[in-house]
Amino acid sequence: MPILTIKNWLDPVLRKKGTPVENIDEALVKLTEDMYETTLDAKGAGLAANQIGLAYNLVVVDMGIEKGKHDLVTLINPVITALDGEELSEEGCLSIPEVYATIKRALHVEIKATDLDGNDVRYEAEGFMARAFQHEMDHLKGALFWDNLGRARRDLLKRKFKKKQKEKMT
Numbered sequence: 001m002p003i004l005t006i007k008n009w010l011d012p013v014l015r016k017k018g019t020p021v022e023n024i025d026e027a028l029v030k031l032t033e034d035m036y037e038t039t040l041d042a043k044g045a046g047l048a049a050n051q052i053g054l055a056y057n058l059v060v061v062d063m064g065i066e067k068g069k070h071d072l073v074t075l076i077n078p079v080i081t082a083l084d085g086e087e088l089s090e091e092g093c094l095s096i097p098e099v100y101a102t103i104k105r106a107l108h109v110e111i112k113a114t115d116l117d118g119n120d121v122r123y124e125a126e127g128f129m130a131r132a133f134q135h136e137m138d139h140l141k142g143a144l145f146w147d148n149l150g151r152a153r154r155d156l157l158k159r160k161f162k163k164k165q166k167e168k169m170t
């Protein structure tokens with residue numbers, strides 16, 4: 001199974017809203033398998049389809065990452081049904097590698113989605129996993145974790161990103 005290339009935030013696809021997935025077919029199953037591999041390879045908590053260049057309403061999340069036991073799930077056309085509480089914590093993004101910021105998120109989240117068998121599924125999560133879900137849901141809106149920070153903080157993170165990219169080239 002090939003590991004897909006993760007687009008970085010400079011790619012306009014990261015600003016595209018996900019279009020609803022209408023058919024669950026072989027190609028979609030194959031795509032999610034590749035997304036699982038890519039998430040594991042990148043040591044990420046999740047991946048949205050637009051991060052690999054396909055702006056669909058589709059994310060994969062590793063529900064087991066906190067326990068060190070991988071448990072990847074596919075969420076097709078996910079919707080947040082409840083958000084509760086508040087937590088400040090450090091957050092990163094596979095499309096903004098090696099750059100982290102403290103971001104305010106809901107502490108508790110409930111999500112409904114469709115799975116690969118076409119069944120309705122619901123997930124509840126708290127803390128780190130709730131953060132991961134909210135982060136991936138943002139990607140489906142074409143949003144990035146630094147969008148709600150002030151301009152100055154975001155510019156600082158952009159400079160950090162550029163510096164890290166430069167280091168990688170040399």
Ligand SMILES: [Zn+2]
Nearest residue numbers: 092093094095
């Ligand atoms: Zn991300």
